[in-house]
Amino acid sequence: MSAYFIRRLLLLIPTFLGITFLVFSVTRFVPGGPIDQMIAAAQMADGEAGGGSAAGGADGASSGMPEEVLKELEKQYHFDKPFYLAYLSWLKQLVTLDLGKSYKFNEPVLDVITSRFPISIYFGLIGFFLAYSVCIPLGIAKAIKHGSPFDLISSAVVFIGYSIPGWAMGAVLLVVFGGGSFFDVFPLGGFRSEDWNDLSPIGKILDQAHHTVLPVIAYSVGSFATLTVLMKNSLMDNLGQDYVRTAFAKGLGERRVILVHALRNSLIPICTGLGHAIGLIMAGSYLIEYVFNIDGVGYLGFTSIIDRDYAVVMGVLVINTVLILFGNILSDVLYVLVDPRIRFS
Amino acid sequence: MSTHEEIPHESVSVFQKRWRKFKSLKRGWYSFLLLSFLFLLSFANPLLVSNRALVVKYDGQFYFPAISGHIEARDLGQRAIGEARYRELKTQYDEAGGGNFVLLPPYPFHPNENLLSEPDLLGSPPHAPSGRHWMGTDDRGRDVFARLVYGFRISLAFGLGVVTFSYLIGVTIGAILGYFGGIVDIIAQRFVEIWSGMPFLYTVIIISSVVKPGVVGLVFLLVLWRWMGLTFYMRGEFYREKSKDYVAAAIAQGESHASTIFRHILPNSLTPVVSFAPFALVGAIFSLVSLDFLGFGVPAPTASWGELVNQGKQNINSWHLVFFPLGALFSTLIMVVFIGEAVREAFDPKVFSRLR
Numbered sequence: 006m007s008a009y010f011i012r013r014l015l016l017l018i019p020t021f022l023g024i025t026f027l028v029f030s031v032t033r034f035v036p037g038g039p040i041d042q043m044i045a046a047a048q049m050a051d052g053e054a055g056g057g058s059a060a061g062g063a064d065g066a067s068s069g070m071p072e073e074v075l076k077e078l079e080k081q082y083h084f085d086k087p088f089y090l091a092y093l094s095w096l097k098q099l100v101t102l103d104l105g106k107s108y109k110f111n112e113p114v115l116d117v118i119t120s121r122f123p124i125s126i127y128f129g130l131i132g133f134f135l136a137y138s139v140c141i142p143l144g145i146a147k148a149i150k151h152g153s154p155f156d157l158i159s160s161a162v163v164f165i166g167y168s169i170p171g172w173a174m175g176a177v178l179l180v181v182f183g184g185g186s187f188f189d190v191f192p193l194g195g196f197r198s199e200d201w202n203d204l205s206p207i208g209k210i211l212d213q214a215h216h217t218v219l220p221v222i223a224y225s226v227g228s229f230a231t232l233t234v235l236m237k238n239s240l241m242d243n244l245g246q247d248y249v250r251t252a253f254a255k256g257l258g259e260r261r262v263i264l265v266h267a268l269r270n271s272l273i274p275i276c277t278g279l280g281h282a283i284g285l286i287m288a289g290s291y292l293i294e295y296v297f298n299i300d301g302v303g304y305l306g307f308t309s310i311i312d313r314d315y316a317v318v319m320g321v322l323v324i325n326t327v328l329i330l331f332g333n334i335l336s337d338v339l340y341v342l343v344d345p346r347i348r349f350s
Numbered sequence: 351m352s353t354h355e356e357i358p359h360e361s362v363s364v365f366q367k368r369w370r371k372f373k374s375l376k377r378g379w380y381s382f383l384l385l386s387f388l389f390l391l392s393f394a395n396p397l398l399v400s401n402r403a404l405v406v407k408y409d410g411q412f413y414f415p416a417i418s419g420h421i422e423a424r425d426l427g428q429r430a431i432g433e434a435r436y437r438e439l440k441t442q443y444d445e446a447g448g449g450n451f452v453l454l455p456p457y458p459f460h461p462n463e464n465l466l467s468e469p470d471l472l473g474s475p476p477h478a479p480s481g482r483h484w485m486g487t488d489d490r491g492r493d494v495f496a497r498l499v500y501g502f503r504i505s506l507a508f509g510l511g512v513v514t515f516s517y518l519i520g521v522t523i524g525a526i527l528g529y530f531g532g533i534v535d536i537i538a539q540r541f542v543e544i545w546s547g548m549p550f551l552y553t554v555i556i557i558s559s560v561v562k563p564g565v566v567g568l569v570f571l572l573v574l575w576r577w578m579g580l581t582f583y584m585r586g587e588f589y590r591e592k593s594k595d596y597v598a599a600a601i602a603q604g605e606s607h608a609s610t611i612f613r614h615i616l617p618n619s620l621t622p623v624v625s626f627a628p629f630a631l632v633g634a635i636f637s638l639v640s641l642d643f644l645g646f647g648v649p650a651p652t653a654s655w656g657e658l659v660n661q662g663k664q665n666i667n668s669w670h671l672v673f674f675p676l677g678a679l680f681s682t683l684i685m686v687v688f689i690g691e692a693v694r695e696a697f698d699p700k701v702f703s704r705l706r
Contacts, residue, residue, distance in 0.1 A: 016543065028553060031560055164691075168683035170636050172643070173676050176659055179666065185423040186669040193666065291552065292640055296663065306552060307644065310559050318556060325549040333547070 010338065017330050023318070025328050026092055030314045033088040044075075081106065095319070104323065105316035106250070108307070112153035114320040118302060124196050125294070125301035129286030131217065132224025136232060141275065144236025145206070149263060151241060159233075172292035177221030178292070179296065182219065191219050194297035220297045224290065229281075239271040247271075276343045280336025286329040378692020381685040385506075392503035399499045401460040405435035405453040408443075416455065434499040459483070459493040461500040461653040466491040476661070476668040479502060489661045494670060498678050500653035505635050505666055506682065508569060508648075512634040513627060515573045520580025521616075521623060528588025529611050535585070544572040545578045551640065558646040565648050572637055576630065580623055587619035625697045628690030632683050655679050 017243045076085075083091035085321070092319045098105065104114035169177075182190045192198070198212050243249065244267055291303035298304070306321035308314075364369075373379050397404060398418055406413040408426045416438065423430035427450075428439050440452040459465065465487060471477050475491040485494035488507030511618055527535045563571055564654025591597060592615065600602050602616045641647035655675040 016540070017541070020544045020547045024548050024553075027548075028556055031557055034560070048685045075426055077499065164684065165680075168632070169676065169680050172640065173679065176672050177676060178665060180662065180669045183666055186667055285536065291555075292644070295644065301357050307555070310555055322549065322552065322556070325552060326547060329549060330547050 006322050010334065013334050013337070020330060021326060022096075025096075025323060028322055029092045029095060029319060030088055032318065033091065041293035054161045056309040058229055080155075080225060100321065101174040106315050107309075107317045109312050109317070110241055112314045117317060118305065118320050118324060121300060121302050121305050124299060125303060128217070128220050128224060128299065128301065129290075130295075133282055133286050135221060136228045137275075140229060140232035141236055144233045145240055145263075145268065147233070147237045148240035148244065151237075152345060163230045166226055169226070170222045170292070171225075171227030171290070172296050174226045175219065175293055175296040178219045178222060194220075196299055196301075220293060220299060223293050223296065226334045227290075232278075235278070236271070239274050240267060243267040243271045273340075273344050277336045277340045280332045280334070280339055281329075282332070283335060284325070293342075352594065361414070366702060367419060368696045371699075372692050375692035375695055378404045378688045378690075378695075381688040382692075385682070385685045385689070388502070389506050390553050392506070395500060395503060396455075398455055398497050398584040399457040399459070399461070400455050401458055403439070403454050403458075406434075406436070406439070406451075408441055409452050410449070414495075428621060442663075457484075457496065457499075460494045461492060461496040462495070462651045463496075464491050465493060476665055476671055478668070479670050485666070485674045488658060489665055489668075494658065494674055497653040497658060498655065498674060501655045501675070502678060502682065504565065504648065504653060505638060505655060505679075508565065508638050509631045511569045512572045513630045515569065515631070516576035516580060517623065517627065519573065520577035520619075521584050523577070524581035524584025525588055525611050525616060525619075528585040529592060529607070529615070531589075538581075542578050542581060545575070550575050550577075551637065553643065555644060556645045558641065562649065565652070568638070572634060576634065583626070584619065585624050587622065591615045591619050593687060621697050625690075625694040628686050628693055631686050632690070634678070635683060635686075658687075 010046075083094045086094065086219065095105070102115060104118075105131035106112065107114050107117050109116050128226040143159065147159055150156050178191075179193065181187050183193045184190075192215060195216060197216055198204075199211055201209060204212055212277045240263075243262070246267075247266050249262060252266045253259075257266075293299075294301045294304035295307055302321060302324070309321065351412075359597060363433065372382075376494050391398075400416060402415040403417075404416045404482070406415060406421075406426060413421055416430075417461070423434040423439075425431060426434045426439060428434050429440065430438075434449070436452055436454060437458055440454060443450040443452055465471055465483075466475065470480070470482055471487060473489065475482065476489045477487040477491070479486040479494075483493050483495065483510050485498065488494055489496065499679060516672040523538070552703070554575070557571060561567070562615050588611075597610065600610045600682050620698065638647060639654075639656040643660050645657075645660065647656055648654050655678060658675040662668060662675075
């Protein structure tokens with residue numbers, strides 16, 4: 006067993022290299038990379054007659070960018086080498102957890118990303134718990150009352166949830182409750198109000214909750230349908246098994262048979278989904294963060310693509326990939342832990 | 351009382367049985383009919399929703415601009431430069447009387463047409479819905495309803511394209527991997543693992559921001575990711591089917607590999623992927639709308655639902671920019687989901703037995 010997981014862990018390496026190499030190469034063949042952006046910023050600063058708006062750029066140069074600065078920049082972003090050597094240098098830095106420097110924030114990429122992690126995790130975790138705490142009981146109820154009006158109506162609701170992506174739901178919620186055209190109940194997004202630090206402790210909590218409601222609904226809607234149907238089908242499968250027949254035959258009550266005997270086994274597929282969910286929770290969802298202007302990791306990844314801040318793009322990619330890959334393995338580990346019948350080899 | 355049961359004369363193939371079952375599931379069947387009808391209808395869009403007139407009669411001569419294309423304004427007696435403006439031409443002819451007439455399409459606006467010079471659209475766009483513009487205009491003064499109608503065709507055609515190509519590739523490769531197994535299979539599995547470990551949407555956005563693909567390029571990009579998942583299913587099915595007697599019989603009869611794979615095993619192993627197809631379509635349309643929403647989808651003037659929603663995000667007061675496109679997306683997808691539910695029921699019925 007452990008041999009299997011060691012092999013899986015080792016296989017992460019080529020997978021990781023393959024993904025990062027592919028994306029790294031793509032980012033290299035684009036016009037308008039970080040250096041071009043900086044030159045543009047420097048020229049803009051000149052045009053503004055000494056206006057100091059070009060944050061990470063010009064060093065007060067009078068005519069574009071001086072030769073040495075340009076050389077230094079090329080070196081920093083490995084643009085002085087062919088892309089495969091540049092990739093190796095990038096990889097070498099990565100081993101020491103150095104993801105390079107963001108030209109936009111003028112900070113190390115790792116700091117930029119870690120400072121946004123708590124925000125993504127906050128929304129991800131709450132959405133995750135909400136989805137699981139609604140879907141599991143709902144799935145169980147639907148399985149027990151299979152074919153009843155309750156089952157049919159809730160199925161319709163679930164289908165509706167399946168036919169609209171979470172971010173789209175978020176956009177609708179914003180229009181309805183964000184004060185644009187209908188009700189002005191919730192803020193238009195963001196993580197907290199700007200004056201959050203000046204609020205009283207209770208005010209802080211209320212403000213935070215106020216900003217949390219809509220994004221969290223959008224987060225959990227995405228997984229509602231699949232999770233509920235999975236729970237229902239899994240329990241239905243188990244209710245037809247011989248051991249359930251045995252349990253009934255020896256005279257146990259229906260409640261005990263379903264909620265103790267059958268439920269345990271039917272939670273197995275739900276459990277193994279937890280591993281995949283980790284990646285989603287941690288890395289956030291760029292779509293939902295974009296809709297609600299939440300400054301999390303997903304939104305950072307998205308804006309850095311637009312700004313061509315490739316050090317950050319690669320950094321977010323690395324973290325996303327690692328989380329997905331570990332999540333997959335975690336799923337398999339959980340599978341073995343909760344279901345002793347499974348043997349990987 | 352006869353002891354013999356009535357034996358049906360016609361023999362019914364498995365597929366016919368499934369088709370009948372599918373037709374008997376009303377919700378899915380009617381969704382299928384309606385969606386197919388709308389999709390076919392959408393190919394007549396230039397005749398239904400466009401600013402080019404269907405028929406123009408001018409000085410005893412007939413013109414068919416919707417079919418023949420560009421006609422100079424002055425050739426139709428309009429004082430303007432460039433292409434004739436048919437809505438104005440209609441008012442001009444009507445006022446002048448005489449035998450000239452213009453027959454406009456039922457909804458006489460083009461999705462890419464800037465309508466800000468229209469007399470009824472005052473102020474800055476986006477305009478709220480009105481009797482003339484059923485769903486208002488977007489932030490560039492283009493008609494939302496026209497854009498939705500054209501977006502429907504693009505979305506569905508795009509989704510069908512992605513599903514078809516990823517199925518062709520995924521099913522074939524999965525079949526070959528499962529049938530032959532061995533070293534090819536092991537290497538290919540590693541490759542599939544790399545591919546499926548990638549954060550799909552994020553990588554597509556990065557690539558799309560760099561190469562700026564057209565619609566076809568975008569289909570290609572999505573197929574690149576979508577086909578992988580299918581190989582898993584097919585491979586598994588082929589592993590199972592390969593050990594069955596009919597395969598051994600086919601090989602013993604001297605059937606070629608290709609014939610064994612495609613004529614004998616394939617029809618028996620398609621069930622899971624077929625019942626998954628409508629949901630793959632939902633996924634593909636989701637991806638397109640999401641990419642459009644983020645601004646990395648189809649190139650700029652193309653009508654797209656996601657782009658409209660993004661405009662709605664920028665103009666939070668214009669509810670019509672969010673509600674209508676998402677309503678269109680939702681209605682389309684729920685039909686596809688109903689179809690999928692019926693297909694699954696017909697192809698892969700799950701019978702739950704339960705005590706009590």
